[in-house]
Amino acid sequence: AKHLGRNNFQIYEVSPEYAQEHGMALKTRLRHAEGNGELRVVYQPQVNTETEDIVGMEALLRWEHPELGTISPAVFIPLAEETGLIVSIGEWVMRTACRQAREWEERYGLRLRLGVNLSAVQLMEPHLLDTVAKVLTDTGLDPDLLEMEVTESISIKEAPNLLENLHGLHELGCHIAIDDFGTGAASLDYLRRLPADRIKIDQSFVRNIGVDPDDEAIVRATIEMAHRLKRAVVAEGVEIEQHLEFLRAHGCDELQGYLFCRPATPVSFGNLLAERQRLLSARAAEPA
Ligand code: C2E
Numbered sequence: 001a002k003h004l005g006r007n008n009f010q011i012y013e014v015s016p017e018y019a020q021e022h023g024m025a026l027k028t029r030l031r032h033a034e035g036n037g038e039l040r041v042v043y044q045p046q047v048n049t050e051t052e053d054i055v056g057m058e059a060l061l062r063w064e065h066p067e068l069g070t071i072s073p074a075v076f077i078p079l080a081e082e083t084g085l086i087v088s089i090g091e092w093v094m095r096t097a098c099r100q101a102r103e104w105e106e107r108y109g110l111r112l113r114l115g116v117n118l119s120a121v122q123l124m125e126p127h128l129l130d131t132v133a134k135v136l137t138d139t140g141l142d143p144d145l146l147e148m149e150v151t152e153s154i155s156i157k158e159a160p161n162l163l164e165n166l167h168g169l170h171e172l173g174c175h176i177a178i179d180d181f182g183t184g185a186a187s188l189d190y191l192r193r194l195p196a197d198r199i200k201i202d203q204s205f206v207r208n209i210g211v212d213p214d215d216e217a218i219v220r221a222t223i224e225m226a227h228r229l230k231r232a233v234v235a236e237g238v239e240i241e242q243h244l245e246f247l248r249a250h251g252c253d254e255l256q257g258y259l260f261c262r263p264a265t266p267v268s269f270g271n272l273l274a275e276r277q278r279l280l281s282a283r284a285a286e287p288a
Pocket residue numbers: 044059060061072073074077090093117118119149151179180203236237238239256257258259263
């Protein structure tokens with residue numbers, strides 16, 4: 001595999017246990033994180049399995065706490081959900097990432113798909129569609145380039161506006177991906193009922209390629225089932241060549257993981273795109 005750029009390693013110092021214990025203090029601090037400029041969006045490329053060319057990217061949120069360092073979204077997203085802060089933080093992520101994608105589109109003439117994670121709380125929000133429509137108008141990003149990632153942990157029954165919102169996102173021209181596929185209790189029901197364009201095979205299965213034949217069988221079956229239902233498939237957590245080879249042999253459409261690139265700051269990601277552009281134009285200039 002072509003390794004895309006230099007890796008930025010991410011070290012989180014706040015453990016889930018710490019967050020549990022200091023939940024209240026973190027929530028208070030989180031209230032000011034956006035205003036204090038402590039939130040950042042990093043981007044991880046998604047590549048075409050055959051060509052290994054970048055076709056998209058996922059926006060991933062980071063919280064840079066002045067004393068505690070970078071806090072993992074796995075730790076603070078639940079706090080943001082409990083406080084309802086996720087609605088404004090989520091809108092900030094969407095706006096920041098759409099603006100960034102538009103900027104790269106203009107600078108490099110690339111039409112990369114942008115994946116943005118949506119929390120269950122956002123998906124139940126009656127204003128979600130207005131927010132998305134406004135962000136698209138304000139930033140000028142083509143809705144066709146925006147893909148909302150929805151995790152399987154959301155219960156269709158318990159989320160009143162979920163289906164309406166997802167259909168509404170399609171009407172706006174956006175796409176929908178089912179994130180962490182295979183980990184929820186209702187994978188098949190989800191696949192049948194949600195208007196999804198793509199599914200993302202959870203990294204817990206990908207990690208066991210070459211290790212656990214049962215997980216390998218699940219990965220193969222998921223790819224085949226998704227294709228029969230006319231959904232595209234992305235594998236998450238692709239870390240080693242063996243994962244890549246297996247996923248390629250079984251027709252997985254796209255790949256995302258440390259093998260290609262860690263989530264990168266806008267500057268590193270921009271450098272990656274500039275490098276890619278140099279390679280493509282050098283290739284185009286070669287005599288046939
Ligand atoms: P996710 O949406 O499934 O994102 C993929 C996670 O896998 C990211 O973790 C990414 O850094 C990590 N990852 C990517 N490649 C590899 C790999 O090769 N190996 C391993 N071990 N991990 C890999 P991250 O950035 O810590 O985010 C964790 C979760 O937090 C995300 O999972 C998503 O559910 C949530 N999240 C992140 N940003 C946002 C956001 O803006 N809004 C909401 N609602 N949730 C977010």
